[in-house]
Amino acid sequence: MNHWMQRLKNFPWRSLLQSATLSNLLIAALEILLFWGVVHSPVVSNVLKMLFSPPLGVLTKVAIAIGMGALTVYWLEIWQQRFLLNSSTLWALVGCLLLGLFIKSLLPLPTFLVDLSSLGLMGILIGVFWKGRPYWR
Numbered sequence: 001m002n003h004w005m006q007r008l009k010n011f012p013w014r015s016l017l018q019s020a021t022l023s024n025l026l027i028a029a030l031e032i033l034l035f036w037g038v039v040h041s042p043v044v045s046n047v048l049k050m051l052f053s054p055p056l057g058v059l060t061k062v063a064i065a066i067g068m069g070a071l072t073v074y075w076l077e078i079w080q081q082r083f084l085l086n087s088s089t090l091w092a093l094v095g096c097l098l099l100g101l102f103i104k105s106l107l108p109l110p111t112f113l114v115d116l117s118s119l120g121l122m123g124i125l126i127g128v129f130w131k132g133r134p135y136w137r
Contacts, residue, residue, distance in 0.1 A: 011089060012080070016096045019075040023068050024100035027114050035110040052112065058119065065114045065123020070131035072097060085135040090128055097124050 037044035051060050072093060076085065101116040114120050129136070 007088070011092050013092075015076060015079050016089065016093050019072050019079065020093065020096035020100050022075060023072040023097065024104055026071075027064075027068055028104055028109055031110050031113050034113070048112075061114070061119050062123040062126075065120045066127035066130070068114055069094075069097065069124040069127020069129075071127075073128055073131035085132065087132075087136050090132045090135060093132075094124060094128050097128070 034044070034048060038048055051057070073085075073090070076093065098116065098121065101114065101120060105111060105116050114123070
């Protein structure tokens with residue numbers, strides 16, 4: 001038990017939280033811009049209605065969550081200098097992303113791209129572990 005706790009304490013939490021925060025901030029900014037576009041532009045409104053309609057809406061949400069997870073791993077690859085990525089740090093990264101989504105769900109922001117749901121979780125898992133495939137060892 002002590003070995004597990006020591007390993008958990010030695011994770012690169014600062015880098016994980018930074019990359020997850022940057023991804024969540026980027027998604028929040030895109031959601032605000034798209035919400036503004038829906039209010040002020042009928043073209044943007046029609047395009048988003050088409051993209052988020054029932055047959056295509058599920059795939060769109062999963063694809064955006066996959067992109068969010070992959071982008072987070074990409075930023076972590078850029079910033080990682082002193083530590084090695086492995087499957088444990090990828091799981092911790094998923095936890096950091098979900099924590100960010102939870103905090104974002106508490107704020108009065110529009111959430112239609114990625115939210116804290118099973119689709120969001122599935123997309124984030126696929127994105128993180130697809131981009132982090134070389135680090136599975």
